[in-house]
Amino acid sequence: MIQEIFTQFGVTLPKFIAQLVLFLIVYFVLNRYAFAPILRILEERRKRIEEGQLNAEKIKKQLAEAELRYQEMLRKANDDAQLLIEESRKNNEAFSKREMDRAVTESSAIVDRARQEIASERTLMVDEVKKEMVSLVIKTTAQVAGKILTPEDQKRLTEEAQKCLG
Amino acid sequence: MVFDLPLLATASLSAETPAAFENSFLGWLSNSIFVTFLVVGLIVWLVRSCTRKIEVIPSAGQNFLEAVVEGFYGAVEGILGDKMAKKSFGLLASLFIFILISNWFGLIPGVGSIGWGVKDGLFTLKDLEIPLLRPPTADMNMTMALAAVSMTLWFIWTMQATGPVAFIKELFGVKGGMSGPILFLLVPLFLFVGVLEVLSILVRPVSLSLRLYGNIFAGENLLGTMINIGHLFNAPQWLTYVLSCIVPIPFYFMELLVGFLQAMVFTLLIIVYLQLSTTHEEH
Numbered sequence: 001m002i003q004e005i006f007t008q009f010g011v012t013l014p015k016f017i018a019q020l021v022l023f024l025i026v027y028f029v030l031n032r033y034a035f036a037p038i039l040r041i042l043e044e045r046r047k048r049i050e051e052g053q054l055n056a057e058k059i060k061k062q063l064a065e066a067e068l069r070y071q072e073m074l075r076k077a078n079d080d081a082q083l084l085i086e087e088s089r090k091n092n093e094a095f096s097k098r099e100m101d102r103a104v105t106e107s108s109a110i111v112d113r114a115r116q117e118i119a120s121e122r123t124l125m126v127d128e129v130k131k132e133m134v135s136l137v138i139k140t141t142a143q144v145a146g147k148i149l150t151p152e153d154q155k156r157l158t159e160e161a162q163k164c165l166g
Numbered sequence: 167m168v169f170d171l172p173l174l175a176t177a178s179l180s181a182e183t184p185a186a187f188e189n190s191f192l193g194w195l196s197n198s199i200f201v202t203f204l205v206v207g208l209i210v211w212l213v214r215s216c217t218r219k220i221e222v223i224p225s226a227g228q229n230f231l232e233a234v235v236e237g238f239y240g241a242v243e244g245i246l247g248d249k250m251a252k253k254s255f256g257l258l259a260s261l262f263i264f265i266l267i268s269n270w271f272g273l274i275p276g277v278g279s280i281g282w283g284v285k286d287g288l289f290t291l292k293d294l295e296i297p298l299l300r301p302p303t304a305d306m307n308m309t310m311a312l313a314a315v316s317m318t319l320w321f322i323w324t325m326q327a328t329g330p331v332a333f334i335k336e337l338f339g340v341k342g343g344m345s346g347p348i349l350f351l352l353v354p355l356f357l358f359v360g361v362l363e364v365l366s367i368l369v370r371p372v373s374l375s376l377r378l379y380g381n382i383f384a385g386e387n388l389l390g391t392m393i394n395i396g397h398l399f400n401a402p403q404w405l406t407y408v409l410s411c412i413v414p415i416p417f418y419f420m421e422l423l424v425g426f427l428q429a430m431v432f433t434l435l436i437i438v439y440l441q442l443s444t445t446h447e448e449h
Contacts, residue, residue, distance in 0.1 A: 009306040009379075010180020014194035019302065020311035022202045026209055026264050027315070031256035034213040037220045038228075038235045039255070045222055 130165050137161040177278065177387050181305040182296040184282065197297055198305035201277070205267050205302060235259065245437050250327065250444050254437075257319055261312060262433040265303055269382055269425030272301030273418055278386050279393065303382040303428070309375035316436045317371045320443070327444040336443075337363050370439065374432060381428045385421045392417050 006012075138157050142149050149157070181196035216227035224232055238259050243251040271277060281297035302308040324333060338360030340352050391398070392414040396406030 008179055010178075010182075010196070011306050011310060012194070015181065015196055015199060015305075015307040016311055018194050018199050019202060019305070019308040020314065022199070022206050023260075023264060023308070023311055023315060026206050027257060027260040029206075029210050029213060030260045030263065034217055034231060035235060035256050035259055037217055038232055039239065041220055041222065041224075042232060042236055042239075048222070 130162065133165055134158050134161045177297075177383070177390055179306075179383070181300050181307065184296055196305065196307075197281070197300040198302050198308060201271060201299050202268070202302040202308065205264065205271055209263065209267060238262070242437060245441050247445065250323065250440060253323055253326075254319070254440055257316065258433050258437060261316065261436065262429050265312070265378065265429035265432055266426060268302040268308070269385075269428055270422065271299075272304060272382060272386055273389075273421055273425070274299075277301060278390060301382055301386065303378055304386050306375065306379050309379040310371070312378070312432070313371035313374040316374065317439075320436065320439050323440065324443040333443070370435075374435060378428055378432055381424055385424055389414055389417055389421060 134157075138149065138154055138161075141153075141157055181198035183193060183196045187193055187195055213231075216231045219225070220228060239251065239255055242255050242258055246254060277299040278297045278301075279294065280299065281291075281294050283291040283295040284293045285291060328336065338357055340349055340356045344352055393410045395413050396409035401409065
């Protein structure tokens with residue numbers, strides 16, 4: 001009966017095998033040259049998109065971290081700068097004070113030295129004047145008296161003049 | 167109203183081989199196998215031209231093929247799951263594309279209407295005995311071959327997914343988690359159900375091949391009848407020509423739909439068979 005049905009529908013083994021082989025060729029060609037590469041490329045594209053999204057997330061995160069780091073660095077730099085300014089201000093003040101003190105000390109020393117020099121100069125000048133005065137007294141006395149004064153006279157006159165000059 | 171005219175075209179149930187080939191080594195080369203060669207050539211050419219240079223940024227042809235493959239793969243994956251979809255997608259998509267092109271090939275003017283027969287004029291025949299071209303899916307050899315490949319691969323993949331023991335258990339085992347004395351009462355019943363299940367599996371290739379063959383063969387006959395309708399009613403020559411051009415138009419649209427639906431039905435049935443036999447282990 002099956003044989004009869006097959007005959008009626010023209011089913012024969014060679015024709016069946018020919019159709020089977022032809023469909024298997026289609027299956028092979030489509031699978032090998034169409035579906036496999038396309039599914040591979042779709043998978044590759046999906047992975048790339050996924051990677052891109054991950055990278056974008058990573059970059060966003062890194063950017064946020066960098067922004068935070070930048071803010072932190074900026075804050076630290078500001079703090080450091082403030083400290084440096086404060087320190088330099090303090091140093092400057094101390095230096096100024098030290099220099100001022102030194103200048104005051106030095107000027108005092110200069111004034112003292114000048115005073116001493118003036119005093120010694122004055123003493124020398126007074127002594128000189130005294131000597132000149134004594135010499136003048138002796139000369140004047142000699143001219144007034146019209147005689148040559150002896151060394152004793154000169155000694156006495158000198159002593160008296162010195163006594164008078166104090 | 168009773169028609170005593172042969173309204174149905176008398177296309178042969180079987181694919182025909184030209185008389186010159188019949189007793190030669192080309193005896194197997196029927197008109198449907200000849201068309202199968204053309205269809206295979208067309209598919210190979212289309213595939214090669216669309217995928218000659220596959221790139222991440224696709225060309226127009228590659229883009230079209232990608233859209234088809236992606237859409238179809240998504241549908242298959244949704245029903246069968248990722249693992250089975252990867253395995254079976256090639257077969258399912260090949261079946262769909264091949265059946266669709268074969269079905270629609272039958273709608274090309276000349277298919278089923280050019281061939282050998284009793285001469286009527288210089289280029290006309292009184293009776294077309296052997297058409298030159300016949301759609302592959304209007305040949306039982308082809309539909310049986312498609313069913314044979316599908317069911318063989320279905321069996322292999324089912325065995326790979328579940329194993330023979332689980333497969334037999336699924337067929338004959340008592341379902342519903344029964345235990346105790348009721349289990350012994352139900353064993354014969356489920357054995358009988360298993361036998362019915364085996365019978366339904368054995369009938370599947372027959373139903374698959376007959377359904378596809380029947381629909382496409384009937385469509386061919388319907389179009390043939392519509393083209394010859396004037397002739398069948400003994401209308402004047404000019405009216406026969408006019409009718410042969412106008413009357414088949416709606417039926418061409420219907421056959422376009424039938425061709426698509428039959429390709430879809432065949433493929434979906436294989437998907438359903440795979441889903442029924444392989445998804446138990448995934449639960």
